[in-house]
Amino acid sequence: MTSENALLSLQHARKSFGETQVLKDISLTVNQGEVLAIIGPSGGGKSTLLRCCTLLETLDGGELSFGDCVVTVDQGGQAIYQGKDALRRARTHFGLVFQNFNLFPHYTVMKNLTDAPVTVQKMPKAEAEAKARKLLARMGLEGKENMVPCELSGGQQQRVAIARALMLDPDVLFFDEPTSALDPELTKGVLKVIRDLAEEHMTMVIVTHEMKFARDVADHVIFMDGGVIVEQGPAADVIDNPQHDRTRAFLLSEE
Amino acid sequence: MMSLLGSGLVLTGQIFIVTLLGSLPLGVLIALGRMSKFKPLAWLMRAYISFMRGTPLMLQLMALMFGPYYLFGMQLGSDWKFWACDIGFILNYAAYFAEIYRSGIQSIPRGQYEAAEVLGYTKAQTFMRIVLPQVIKRILPAMGNEVITLVKDTSLAFVLGVMEMFTQAKAIAASQVSMLPYIIAAGIYWGFTILVEFILARIEKKLNYYHD
Ligand SMILES: Nc1ncnc2c1ncn2[C@@H]1O[C@H](COP(=O)(O)OP(=O)(O)O)[C@@H](O)[C@H]1O
Ligand SMILES: [Mg+2]
Numbered sequence: 001m002t003s004e005n006a007l008l009s010l011q012h013a014r015k016s017f018g019e020t021q022v023l024k025d026i027s028l029t030v031n032q033g034e035v036l037a038i039i040g041p042s043g044g045g046k047s048t049l050l051r052c053c054t055l056l057e058t059l060d061g062g063e064l065s066f067g068d069c070v071v072t073v074d075q076g077g078q079a080i081y082q083g084k085d086a087l088r089r090a091r092t093h094f095g096l097v098f099q100n101f102n103l104f105p106h107y108t109v110m111k112n113l114t115d116a117p118v119t120v121q122k123m124p125k126a127e128a129e130a131k132a133r134k135l136l137a138r139m140g141l142e143g144k145e146n147m148v149p150c151e152l153s154g155g156q157q158q159r160v161a162i163a164r165a166l167m168l169d170p171d172v173l174f175f176d177e178p179t180s181a182l183d184p185e186l187t188k189g190v191l192k193v194i195r196d197l198a199e200e201h202m203t204m205v206i207v208t209h210e211m212k213f214a215r216d217v218a219d220h221v222i223f224m225d226g227g228v229i230v231e232q233g234p235a236a237d238v239i240d241n242p243q244h245d246r247t248r249a250f251l252l253s254e255e
Numbered sequence: 256m257m258s259l260l261g262s263g264l265v266l267t268g269q270i271f272i273v274t275l276l277g278s279l280p281l282g283v284l285i286a287l288g289r290m291s292k293f294k295p296l297a298w299l300m301r302a303y304i305s306f307m308r309g310t311p312l313m314l315q316l317m318a319l320m321f322g323p324y325y326l327f328g329m330q331l332g333s334d335w336k337f338w339a340c341d342i343g344f345i346l347n348y349a350a351y352f353a354e355i356y357r358s359g360i361q362s363i364p365r366g367q368y369e370a371a372e373v374l375g376y377t378k379a380q381t382f383m384r385i386v387l388p389q390v391i392k393r394i395l396p397a398m399g400n401e402v403i404t405l406v407k408d409t410s411l412a413f414v415l416g417v418m419e420m421f422t423q424a425k426a427i428a429a430s431q432v433s434m435l436p437y438i439i440a441a442g443i444y445w446g447f448t449i450l451v452e453f454i455l456a457r458i459e460k461k462l463n464y465y466h467d
Contacts, residue, residue, distance in 0.1 A: 056369050091375045102370035105467040106388050116374040119384065148465040168374065 005067070006031050007093075007171045007203050008053065012074065013062035015045075015052055022048045024227040026062075030172060033201035037208055037218035037235065041250055045227040046207045050176050053205070054096045055087060066093035066171060095165030099177045101157045103149040109136070109160050110145040113167050121168065128167070135163040139193055155186030159193055173197070175206040211254050215239040223247045256427055256436060263423030264443060270344060270409045270419060271447075275402065277345035282352030283387075289357055300353070307350030313411050316343040320415050336415040344412075348405060355397045359390035392462040399455045406448050420444075 006029040015023040022045045030036050038046050051057040053064065055071070059079040064071040071090045072079040081087065103112050113132035117123040123131075136142060139159040149157050158178055165173055178194070179187040191213050197204065198217045208214050214221055214235060221238040223231045223246075231238055231247045242248045288300040307315070319339040323329040331338075363386050371381040410421035418426075424440035427433075 054373055056372065088375065091373065094373075096370075096373045098366060098370065100366060102364075102366035104367065104370070104385055105465050106392070115384065116376065119380055120375040150466050164374070 007034075007067055008205070009063070009065050010053060011063040013049070013052060013064070014060045014077075014079075015048055015057065016060055022227050023052065023059075026224075026227075026229060028222065028229075030203060030205060032203055034203055034220065035198050035218045036205045037214035037221045038205065038224055039208065039211065039214060039221060039250070039254075040224035040230075041253075044225045046224055047176055049224070050096070050174050050205070050207060054094060054174055055091065056096075066090055069093055092168065093170060094172045094174060095168060095170035097158070097161050097165055097173065097175045097178050099180050101149070101154070101161045101181075103157055103161055103164070105149050108146050108148055109141070109152070112149070112160060113164050116164070117167050131167060132163070135166055136160075138196070139163050140189065153186055154182045155189045158182065158186075158190045162190075162193055162197075172203045172205060175204065175208070177207050177209065179208070179210060209254060211239055211251065223250065225250070256431075257439075259423045259427060260420060260436065260439060260443065263418060263420030263440075264447075266412075266417060266419040267409045267421075267447075270340060270412055270417075271405060273341045274344040274348055274405060274409075277341070278348035278352055281345060281349035282356055285349055285353035286356035286360060289353060290360065304350045304353055307347050308354075312343070312347050312408060313414050315347055316340060316411060316415055319343045336417055340412045340415050340417050344405075344408070348401065351401050352398070355394050355401065356390065358397075359394035360386060362393055363389055389467070395455065395459055395462065399452075402455070403448055403451055406451060407444055410444075 008028075008030040010029070011027045013023050013026040014021070026045075026049060028036065038049065040046055048057060052059050058081065059072055061074060061077045061079050062072065063074045063079070069086065069090050070082055071087065072081050074080070104115070107115060110129065110132055113135065114123075114125065114128035117128045117131070118125050133145070136144065139162065141156060141159055141163070144152065144156065144160075149160065152160065158181075162173075162178075175194070179190050182190065187210070191210065194204070194206065195213075195217055206214070206218065216235075218235040221232065221235045222229050223238060223242070223244075225246055231242060231244045238247065239251065242251055285300050285303065288296050289304065291297045291300075316339060319342055320336060323331055323335075367385055367389070368381060371385045376385065409419055412419045413422040413425065416422070420440055420443060424436040427436040
């Protein structure tokens, strides 16, 4: 699975908080157009894994790179982070969608989308707004440009958050339980948007508790528990025909 | 009498505005220093805030007025009292504002910083564009209290012989043996405060376009 042109490559990742080892030798690669779903019980380290990949936490050990942009190299089991410039460059390769959206409450929907491209990437404002309008239409959010997040439902807010991440054209889009804060009715709309993205071959890494969704949308599924990858494989294999007792027990509990 | 009180009011208003223009931004810097990971700076700012809030403003003003002469033998012109007054008010109010800013900054959820970080904002951009605007909305009521206190604290400038409104009222009252100047001055302070309250309410309403 380790291929030279993987969009995301993480090898032998280790991470502890104090005495607790949260990630124990995790390796994964994601290629162009692939959708990876990460499932597993709460406390298993899924969020920590995403947060390490998105540079919100630092790895203790392991190698992380996005394409040819190297974030860490491993020296004697220690993760050595590259300079500030490399990290800034790495951030242009990915986007992250949070469980609780984290939209900027004081900005309108339009400004939530355009502010980063205009401030960070120096994209002309008119170009950013045109791009934002297109994305909002794809998200089923036409006419919401001038609303502020608190005027939207949770599902709409999450779709704005997805659009905000897409504005920067990430190679890989990470999702950390994007529908866990939503009730079932609102969940549908968000999952539909992610399905559409998968059909357009957006490369994605999705932590989710929606098993049916993971089975339909993901190419590859990782089952994580206790900081290790217990089982992984093609989505249908892992979810319909799990090999390990822990995976089976987890899938039964999720039904 | 009214023209004397009026000229006093102009000085009072000047002290008020100059103090806000200086202490509002300075307070942000002190708050950031107070929260700095560089411990010596954090301790220094903490000591500064503690001293400024723990000693009378009147003494601070007098120290600035007379300190340069008694400590260093500096001969400063008769204009120095205006400088001492403005500097003293700015340094003192910045300490109070810093603590209000700090409480506001610490109330912004971590997710806001993380979202900004992933989107590639620099630390400075995150603070100026994402954090500070939200902080301002949250701290407005507490800031309002301080600003209204400042309206009346300007009268402390009398210890420097700055002829602001209270000093004028006192002089007129002494020469006319009358309470009337004090009563009029009180009315003007109150009117000033009502104006400030009105402006604060306008700002609050303007920031009410969202809640979080
Ligand atoms: N910042 C942190 N400090 C200390 N412990 C943490 C921190 N973040 C997560 N943990 C711990 O790491 C473990 C894995 O958490 P997490 O990655 O959130 O799991 P999941 O997302 O699979 O539920 C948990 O035991 C959690 O308590
Ligand atoms: Mg989690």
